[in-house]
Amino acid sequence: xxxxxxxxxxxxxxxxxxxxxxxxxxxxxxxxxxxxxxxxxxxxxxxxxxxxxxxxxxxxxxxxxxxxxxxxxxxxxxxxxxxxxxxxxxxxxxxxxxxxxxxxxxxxxxxxxxxxxxxxxxxxxxxxxxxxxxxxxxxxxxxxxxxxxxxxxxxxx
Amino acid sequence: xxxxxxxxxxxxxxxxxxxxxxxxxxxxxxxxxxxxxxxxxxxxxxxxxxxxxxxxxxxxxxxxx
Numbered sequence: 001x002x003x004x005x006x007x008x009x010x011x012x013x014x015x016x017x018x019x020x021x022x023x024x025x026x027x028x029x030x031x032x033x034x035x036x037x038x039x040x041x042x043x044x045x046x047x048x049x050x051x052x053x054x055x056x057x058x059x060x061x062x063x064x065x066x067x068x069x070x071x072x073x074x075x076x077x078x079x080x081x082x083x084x085x086x087x088x089x090x091x092x093x094x095x096x097x098x099x100x101x102x103x104x105x106x107x108x109x110x111x112x113x114x115x116x117x118x119x120x121x122x123x124x125x126x127x128x129x130x131x132x133x134x135x136x137x138x139x140x141x142x143x144x145x146x147x148x149x150x151x152x153x154x155x156x157x
Numbered sequence: 158x159x160x161x162x163x164x165x166x167x168x169x170x171x172x173x174x175x176x177x178x179x180x181x182x183x184x185x186x187x188x189x190x191x192x193x194x195x196x197x198x199x200x201x202x203x204x205x206x207x208x209x210x211x212x213x214x215x216x217x218x219x220x221x222x
Contacts, residue, residue, distance in 0.1 A: 089181030093201045095189040157189045 014075070015084035026079035034071030038063045041070075095157060103149035110145040111138060158217045163191045165209050165216065179208055193220070 015026045042063035051058025177184040189195035
């Protein structure tokens, strides 16, 4: 068996933590910490009036909704990539990285263009829009543009 | 850029996956380089040359015209 194959078999599906000597699975701290962070977010949101009519339901709902993303975030922060099965040693030099770079560069220009046009339209019509709606729109343009461009770049290769 | 990577790889009996593992990149990267649709970074080109025991210019050449 080759050294790269040996290295691959020593890796695990979820990787191991990058700190400490136990080399425990990265999911071990990610699950409790992620749920804990989500619970804190839910509690803070309830305290500042996220759902004034039923704060407990609001806190629980937000905790439930945020648990997945927070577990993923903690996992990404505490996981050592070199212990993750299937992870590339040099992802920054792979073609996928160039697709991503080109896609995000293009998305930046798309956001500039769409934001400018939208701002002009709002100014002309005198329409007022909430900040949260604007941010949601910017986020949507970023995701759709970058995602579409990435797929196009992949198909060209 | 044009390249002779497919010939060099086949001479050694290596699969695209094997070469990708040697280089630490994805198999798609090797495929794209071989097709001439992706120019590798200088460090990656040097590693490629090192794997095949030759100079970079023995593998890559500017596209004619």
